[in-house]
Amino acid sequence: MKKPLAEFIGTFTLVLFGCGAAVIAGMGTGPTSIDVLGIAFAFGLAIVAMAYGIGPVSGCHVNPAVSFGVLLAGRMSVGDFVQYVIAQVLGAIAGAVVLYVILSGKASGWSGGLGQNGWGTGYLGEYNVVSAFIFEVVATFLFLVCILGVTQKCNSQHITGLAGIAIGLTLVVIHIVGINVTGVSVNPARSLGPAIVGVATNPTALAQIWLFIIAPLIGAGVAGILFGSGLLEADT
Template identity: 45%
Template structure:
């Protein structure tokens, strides 16, 4: 179990450092910034690379919502979920700390939103609470449907990381303007604790909505797959 938790810690650290790091350090860099498209691909690439690296160790959840969604889908043991979630959150916070130390090395550094998620005035597009909540629920639900389907025993072997990484990229392309894209409570927590203030006050939504969406996605997968959905994913 310790190997699995270590893998989840390292993998989630990489997810937040790569994804949020691209947003904080590279998205708006003068003349050569990677922009929304680049940040979207950065998040997808972190999952893709870690899925091939630690998928055979822990299943590469990197996300409390994914862990609970897989429990709902019958693909993960509920008794292991608390340890996974703690490891993921700690990995995200460690990544936030590393990113803060790097970013604060620039003269005149101001933390701002620090790639945090938000709604209302904290939403990149000023989307309200209900729009943000619905977006996070729906995007996370589809993320779980893709994860469960791509890792099914009946799916083509070896391609799951590609499908899952590209799905996360697509999710970011759609929802960055709405919430700055969470679909992952650990990712949201890891940077919000450094941004502080209202970002902490709104963090509840980025736990509740992704978990609700993930459980919904897991249930949908069970309906789609029938009895086959009860077979554990190969990466588990």
């Protein structure tokens, strides 16, 4: 149970700190408010922290799309993949529940949002479904290229030791570009947790969840196949 437990904790942390930064620190104005850059770094730094905290145990996927790419790259078994995904989804839901409880204690000004992903009229930059789908596919593909690239066995110990920083910073730049498009998912569990817990106040997020499952899996799948086939694996 070590690996699923680690994945549960890692995904819990990502949702609590990443979505928490967007909803708690991202609301309002003044010295306690952050902007897109602050939210982007919250997600990225959460990944960096967990990469070194649980990485030695499970590899710190904390993302069903990452696990899917790793599976297609031939680096994990189907059994482990299923366990990882279950743990990741449960961790994301638990993180959203804790965030909901915290926000419920706010006297005023909270609309019920939990950092849900979305698109269309009324959502951040109001991009359409095509823009949202393309962004999520491409961003997840590039995210997996970084992850699968820096974790190749042929890399030196020095490069492998910096993998968590490289992956976290990649997630930062993805958020800088994409927050106004979809809020940035590239992670079905991260989208599913807040959408389920916050369905009473934002049913649209759960109705749109299909995109944040399908698009990241497509992007991750393509990257996984490219590495699994040897086209992006380094020569040894």
